[in-house]
Amino acid sequence: MTDIIPFRAVRYDKKNISDLICPPYDIISPSEKTGYLKKNPYNAVRIEYPSNYQSAKKKFELWSVKKVLIKDLLPSFYIYEQSFTFKEKKYVRSGFFAILKTEKFGKNIFPHEKTHAAPKLDRLNLLKTTDINTSPIFCLFSDKKEIFRKIVLKIKKQKPLNFAYIPNGKEKMWIIDDKKIIKSLKNLLKNNKILIADGHHRYETFFEYTKGGYILTFLCPFESNGLLILPTHRLIKNWTGKDTEKLADFFEFNKKCDFKFYVKNKFYYLKVPQKSDILPFQYLHSTILKNKEINYMKDEQEAIREVNSGKFAAAVIVKPLAIEDLKSVVNKKIVLPQKSTYFYPKVSTGFVFNKIGIR
Incomplete structure (x- = not known):
């Protein structure tokens, strides 16, 4: 059984928190951090x-x-909505903040990609020192009967607690302290399988530290029209001419490809053989990327420039993972390679904080 409960959020006592929020730690560059520090002394x-x-x-x-930060009086859920534009298309992604009981993966809660050790150590040290969930993990659940969507339509008639402007968009948050709605959401999630979309390091760290405590979580339906997954391309350092010759051993060459492979000013259009029964990302990493030194980049043209500059030997230009493939991760209990997905935009840090052990 998946267990979510309402909580007394710690949040900023200010309506417009545009200058107080920031992205999650793992995508903030040093120069960006300096920018956020300058925005507001309480960022x-x-x-x-x-x-x-x-x-x-x-x-x-x-x-x-x-009293820059205040704690709400009643345990509540919080609807969080991101409205944004990407490549001239408008999206609205709605979900809600709750605290989720952590447990071992594989029964009710599932990861979808592997993790690195270093970020887990960093988050563990922060957690041990502060006893705070500073940012939420991001999870997906099924809402085929649109129960959550109907709740959102009802709650949005109220004025939002907080809002913030983000690049190409706006974020808003509403409180849910109605016991009937809280019960309805708890029941919706009770028999649901939860997939971690973002925050694997934070989840694993928290579970190890608390041995099954409740972690701050943003929950969003698989069915949301605002779910946008962007690709993360692969850059390879240790690639040779012999490796290029072996591409045909693993892939078919077809313009209707799964991946574009770029090396020495030439593209190879790679298609996973039909006989393969695993997802393309798995196949890619279990064949030509096995034992390779890999870096990651989100911009395709920048990845190609990195190869042309000689900094990297080759690049794999990937497609974004489809939502249906993501669902199969839960059904088949698959764990994908690192950086298989990039959910855009990230869930902002600063709308809610959770003091561990206090509901």
């Missing part, structure tokens, strides 16, 4: 991506004393 980056862990703890405590 969430000071807690999410601190200069040291004690600093994050002290700032959270000080901001709470100064």
